[in-house]
Amino acid sequence: MTELLIAVAIIGGIGLLGGVLLSVVSHICDKGDENERLAEIRDCLPGANCGACGYAGCDSYAEAVENGSAEPNLCAPGGVDTAKKLSEILGVEVELTPKVAKVLCNGCEANTETKYNYQGMTSCRAAAALAGGMKLCENGCLGFGDCQNACSFDAISVVDGVAKVDSDLCGGCGSCANVCPKQIIKIVPLKKAALVPCSNTDKGAVARKACKVACIGCKACVRACEYDAIKVENFLATVDTEKCTACGKCVSACPQKIIVT
Numbered sequence: 001m002t003e004l005l006i007a008v009a010i011i012g013g014i015g016l017l018g019g020v021l022l023s024v025v026s027h028i029c030d031k032g033d034e035n036e037r038l039a040e041i042r043d044c045l046p047g048a049n050c051g052a053c054g055y056a057g058c059d060s061y062a063e064a065v066e067n068g069s070a071e072p073n074l075c076a077p078g079g080v081d082t083a084k085k086l087s088e089i090l091g092v093e094v095e096l097t098p099k100v101a102k103v104l105c106n107g108c109e110a111n112t113e114t115k116y117n118y119q120g121m122t123s124c125r126a127a128a129a130l131a132g133g134m135k136l137c138e139n140g141c142l143g144f145g146d147c148q149n150a151c152s153f154d155a156i157s158v159v160d161g162v163a164k165v166d167s168d169l170c171g172g173c174g175s176c177a178n179v180c181p182k183q184i185i186k187i188v189p190l191k192k193a194a195l196v197p198c199s200n201t202d203k204g205a206v207a208r209k210a211c212k213v214a215c216i217g218c219k220a221c222v223r224a225c226e227y228d229a230i231k232v233e234n235f236l237a238t239v240d241t242e243k244c245t246a247c248g249k250c251v252s253a254c255p256q257k258i259i260v261t
Contacts, residue, residue, distance in 0.1 A: 037089065038066045044085040048077040048152055052173035065090070076173035077153070098190040099172035101155070101165045103147075105184050106197045106258060107140035108160035112211040128181035137210035139182060139199040147176035147185060193244040194229070194251065194261050196221075201234040213258045224253035 042062040049057040053074035055064055064070035065086060072086030073094040080096045087094045118134035120126050124146040127133045133142045143161035155169035156176055163176075167190065177185040184199040196215055200207045204216030217235030229243035230250055237259075239250075246261045 038062060040089055041065050041086060044078070044082055044089070045075055046077045046082065048171070048173070050077060050152055050171075050173045050175055052076040052171075052175065077171040079171065099187050100167045100170045100190040101172060101174070101176050101185055102188050102195060102197070103141060103163045103165055103185050104195075104197050104199045105137075105139070105141040105162055105182075106213050107135065107137050107211045108162045110160065111213050112137050112140055125179070125181045133182075135210075137200055137207075137214065139184060139201065140211060141182065141184060146179045146181070150175040150179045189241050191241060192246040192261065193241040194221075194239045194246060194248075194259055196237045196239060196259055198236065198258060201236050203235050207235065208256075213256055215258060216256060218255060220253045220255060221250035221259060224249040 042059065045058040045062060047058055051057070053061045053070070053076070055061040055070070061070060061075065065072050071094060072090055072092065073083040073096065075082045075086075076099065079098050083094055083096050113136040114134045115131070115136055116134050118127055118130070120130065122144050124133075124142040124144045127142045127144060132138050133140075135142060141162045143158050143163065145156075145158045145163065147163050148156040148158055152173065152175065153169050153171050155166045155171070156163055157166075158164070163185070165176075172187055172190070174187050177183070177187055182199070198211075198213070198215040200211060200214040202210065202214075204218065207214035207216055215235070215237050217232050217237065219232050219237075221230050221237050222232055226247070226249070227243050227245055229240045229245075230237055231240075232238075248261055251259045251261060
C-alpha cells in the first residue's frame with residue numbers, strides 16, 4: 001500500500017512539474033511573440049519623437065499600440081503609410097485620413113497695421129504678452145516664427161509677417177499649433193475644401209479696420225453654399241470640411257475675396 005502511495009505521489013509530482021514547465025515555456029514564447037511584434041511596430045515608426053501622438057516618444061507609443069491602449073493612426077509624421085502598416089500588424093481597421101496644419105490668418109504687412117513698434121524678443125509668445133502683440137488685429141499672426149522653430153519637417157516659413165505652411169512637407173503633428181500664442185493654427189483633414197484664412201471675431205467694420213482682408217461675418221458665403229458647409233459664429237465664417245465639396249461658390253460670393261480652396 002505504501003509503495004502504491006509513493007508511486008502515485010511521484011506521478012503526481014511529475015505531472016505538476018510538467019505543468020509548471022509548460023506554463024513557463026508558454027509564457028516565454030508569448031513574451032517572445034510580444035517582443036517580436038513590439039519591435040515590428042517600432043520599426044514602422046519614423047523616429048521623430050515629436051509627441052503629437054500624445055506619448056513621450058516613438059518607443060512609448062509603440063508599447064501603447066502593442067498593448068492595445070493606443071490607436072494605430074496617431075502618428076502624424078508617419079501619416080497614412082504608417083497607419084496602414086500598423087493596422088496590418090495588429091489586424092485591425094483604422095481611419096486613414098491624413099491631416100495638415102493651416103494658418104488661419106492672411107494679415108501680412110500690406111493688409112494690417114501695427115499698434116506700436118515692438119523691439120523685444122523675436123518670439124510670438126513674448127510679443128503676445130505685451131498688450132496682445134503689436135498688430136492692430138488682436139487675432140492676427142505675429143510673424144516671429146515660433147511655429148517655424150517648432151516644426152520638425154521644415155514645412156513652415158514666415159512670409160511678409162505671416163506664417164505659411166507647405167502642405168507637401170507638413171506632417172500634421174500639431175507642434176506648431178501647440179506653440180502658437182494666438183491659437184490660429186488648426187490641424188485639418190488634407191482634402192480639397194474651402195478655407196477662411198482669418199481668425200478675427202470683431203464686428204465687420206472693426207475687423208476691416210484691423211485688417212483689409214478680415215472676414216466681416218456678412219454670411220454671403222453661407223447663403224451661397226448649397227451643402228450647409230459654412231457657418232458664421234462671432235462674426236467669423238468657418239467651413240465644415242466633411243460637408244464641403246470645394247465647388248467654389250463661397251469663394252465667388254465673398255465680398256472680401258478671402259476664401260480659398
